[in-house]
Amino acid sequence: MRWLTESYKWVERRVQLEAPVKDAMLHPVPKNTASWWYVFGSAAMTLLMLQVATGILLALIYVPSAGDAWNTLQLLNHEIPLGWFIRAMHGWGSNFMVAVVLIHMMQVFMFGAYKFPRELTWVVGVLLLLMTLGMAFTGQVLRFDQDAYWGLGIGASISSRVPIVGGPLVNLLLGGPIIGGATLTRFFALHVFVIPGALLAFVGLHVWMVLKLGVNEWPMPGRPVNRKTYDAEYHKLTHDDGIPFVPGALWKDLVFSAGIIVAVAVCAAIFGPYGPTGQPDPTIIQTAPKPDFFFLWIYAVLSYLPPSLETPFLLIAPVIGIGFLLVLPFWAGEGEKSWHRRPVAVIVLVTVAVLWGVFTHLATFTPWSPKMDAWSGSTVPAKIVHNLSPVERQGAVIFQSKQCRNCHSIGGVGGERGPALDNVASRMTEDQLIRQVIQGGGNMPAYGKNLAPSEVTALVRFLGTLHPAGQPAASDASRTAAAQFGAPSQTQSSSPTTSPQKTQ
Template identity: 75%
Template sequence: MSRLKQVYNWFESRLQLEGPVKEAALHPVPRNTASWWYVFGSAAMTLLFLQIATGILLAIIYVPSGSEAWQTLNELNNQLHLGWFLRAMHGWGSNFMVAVVLIHMAQVFLFGAYKYPRELTWVLGVFLLLMTLGMAFTGQVLRFDQDAYWGLGIGASIMSRVPVIGGSLVHLLLGGPIIAGATLSRFFALHVFVIPGAMLLFTGLHVWMVLKLGINEWPMPGRIVRRETYLQEYNELTHKDGVPFVPDALWKDLFFSAAILAAVALCALVFGPYGPGGQPDPTIIQTSPKPDFFFLWLFAVLSYLPPEMETPFVLIAPAIGILVLLALPFVAGVGEKSWHRRPVAVLVLVTVAVSWGIFTHLGVHTPWSPIMNAWSGDPVPEKLVHSETPLERQGAVVFQAKQCRNCHSIGGEGGQRGPALDDVATRLTEDQLIRQVLQGGGNMPAYGKNLSPPEVTALVQFLETLKPAGRPAAVNAAQQAQAQLGR
C-alpha cells in the first residue's frame, strides 16, 4: 500500500487533480434532486461513451468506399466473431441515445431548468440534441444499402432547394455531383471525427456548467425565479437541505446507466444489427426508402404535405423550431418553474409528444406502406397462367410458394407493402427483375439465399408475362441504342 501511495503522490503532485475531483464529487445538491427524475443526463453521457467505444472498433473494419462499404458490413455480420453483436450494440445504442436525449430535454423543459442562470446550459443541450440526430443520420448513410443510397438522394434533393447556395451545399455534402466514394468519405469523417469531437467538447462544457451553477432544484409551486435573488436562494437551499452529489445522487445515476446499457445489450442480442439491406443500385428506382425510426415522423409529414408546401416546410419549419428552442431561456428566463403553474408549457410538451407519436405511427403504417396483412393462400388468377409455358407456370408456383402475394398484389388481390405487379414487365427489364429478386431493395428483402437458380429463372419468366395487353415490355435503352448502331 505504501508503494501505491508513493505512485499516487507522484502523479498527484504533477497533475493536482485531487482537489477538483473532490470538489466535484462532494459538491452539495438540493436533496430533492437526488431523484430518479434527474438520471437522464448521465445516461445520455454513458451512451455517448458507448457509441464512441463501439464506433472506434467498427472503424477499424469499415472501409468508407463505394465498392467496399456494403461488403465490410456484411463481413461484420456474418464472418467476424461477434461482429454482428458489435454492430447491433452500436445501432441500438444510437436509438437509445436519441430517445434518452429527447426525454432529458423534455424533463429539463418541464422542470424549467432552462431558466436563469442556466440559459447557456440549455443552449448547449439544444446543440447536443442536433448533433445526436446528426450522428444518427450519418450513421444510417454509412450502411450504404439501398435505403441509405436513396434516402441520401432525397436529403440532397431537399438541400438543393435552399435558395442561391443549394447547389453548392449539395456538392459539399456529396463531394461531387453524384453519390459515390467521396460521399462516404465525407460522411465517415463527419460521423467518426467531426460530430463526436464536437459532442465531447460540448458535453464537457455542459457538465462543467452543471457543476458550477448547480443542479436545478425541484420545481416547487410558488418558488419564483428572480435574477436578483435566485443565486442567493439556491445557495441557502443547498446549505440547509443539501446532500453531497457522491454518493447520494450518483448511485441512482450509475444504476440507471447500467440498466440502459443492459437494455441496449438485450436488444442487440434479441433483434441483432440494422441491415445492411439490398446493395445500393442506382438503376433500381422502384424503391421506397425509409429513414430510421427517429426520423419517421418527418417522413410521414412530408408524405402528407401537398407538393407545393413541401419546399417551404423543409426550409422554414426546422429553422423556426431551432430558433424557438434557442430563444426560449432568454424569452422565458424568469418566473415559475413548477409545471403545476405552467399549463401552456405542459400543453406544448403533450402536443409535441402526441404529434410525434402519431406521425411516427403513420410513417410505419401508411397507405403507401401498410401493415402486411394479405393472405397468400389465394391462388394466382387463372387468366395469368392459362396460356403460359411450363416454365412460366412453374414461376407462378414459386411466386405462390414464397408468399410474394403478402406484399404484392396481382389483379387487385394481395398486399400493398410493395408495388402492384400487374405491369411490372413494362417497368423492369429481365436483368432488373433478376437483380431485384436476388438483392432486394427499398422495403423488399433480398431473396438470393432463399431461391435456387432454377426458381429465380422460373419466377422472372413468370413476372415477364405481367403486362397489360398491347403494352410493350421494358427494354434496356443502352442495349437498344447499341443494337441500332450495329445495324
C-alpha cells in the same frame, strides 16, 4: 501498498487533479434533486461513451468506399466473431441515445431548468440534441445499402432546396453532384471525426456549467425565479438542505445507466444489427426507403403534405422549431418553474409528444410518397414509338428495361416519384438530358455507371421525341445565336475549307 501510494503522489504532484475531482464529487446538490427524474443526463453521457467504444471497434474493420462498405458490414455480420453484436450494440445504442436525449430535454423543459442562470446550459443542450440527430443520420448512411442510398438521395434533395447555398451544400455533402465513393468518405469523416469531436467538446462544456451553476432544484409552486435573488436563494437551499453529489445522487445515476446498457445489450442480442439490406443500385427502384425511428415523423408528414407545401415545410418548420428552442431561455428566463403553474408549457409539450407519436406510428405503414403505380412489364404506348427511328426505338427499349417508367409517367401512365416526361423535350435540351441521365439530380439517381455511352445516346434520342405535336424541341440558344452569326462549330473549325478570316 506503499509503492502505490508513492506513485499516486508522484502523479498527483504533476497533474493536480485531486482538488477539482473532489470538488465535482462533493459539490452539494439540493436533496430533492436526488430523484429518478434527474438520471437522463448521465444516462445520455454513458450511451455516448458506449457509442465511442463500439464505434472505434467498428472503424477498425469498416472501409468507407462505395465498393467495400457493404461487403465489410457483411464481414462483420457473418465472419468476424461477435462482429454482429458490436454492430447491434452500436445501432441500438444510437436509438437509445436519441430517445434518452429527447426525454432529458423534455424533463428540463417541464422542470423549467432552462431559466436563469442556466440559459446557456439549455442552448448547449439544444446543440447536443442536433448533433445527436446528425450522428444518427450519418450512421444510417454508412450502412450504404439500398435504403441508405435512396434515403441519402432524399436528404440531398432536401438540402438542395435551401436558397442560395443549396447547390454548394449538396456538393459539400456528396463530394460532387452524384452519390459515389467520395460521398461515403465525407459521411465517414462527419460520423467518426467531426460530429463526435464537437459532441465531446460540448458535453464537456455542458457538464462544466452544470457543476458550476449547480443542479436545478426541484420545481416548487410559489417559488418563482428572480434574477436578483436566485443565486442567494439557491446557495441557501444547498447549504440548509443539500447533500454531496457522491454518493447522495450518483447511485441512482449509476443504477439507471447500468439498466440502460443492459437494455441495449438485450435488444442487440435479440433483434441483432440493422441491415445492411440489398446492395445500393440506382436501377432497382422497387424500394420504399424509410429512415430510422427518430426521423419517421418527417417521412409521414411529407407523405401527407401536398407537393406544393413540401418545400415551405422543409425550409420553414425546422428554422422556427430550432429558433424557438434557442430563444426560449432568454424570452422566459424568469418566473415559475413548476409545471403546476405553467399550463401553456404542459399543453405545448403534450401536443408535440402526441403529434410525434402519431406521425411516427403512421410512418410505419404509410406508403412511399410520391406513389409508384407503374411496372416495367407495362409496355410503352405504341402511339409513342410509331414513327420513331431505329435509334429512338432502341432508346424506348432502354427506357423500358431500366424501369424508368416506375418513376416517370408518359401519357398519364407511370410512376409519380419523378416528373411526367410527356413534354420533357420542350423543357430540356439534348445536353441537359444527357447530363441528367448521367449525373442525376434531385431525387433522381445517377445512371452514368449503369448505361453504356451508346445506351445513353439512344435513351436521350427517345426522350428528345417527347414534346407536343407542332411544338419544336428545346434547343441551346447560344448554339442558335452562333449559327446565325456564322460562328464556327467544332465540326466547321476542323474543316480545311473554313478559316477564321472567312467566318469573320
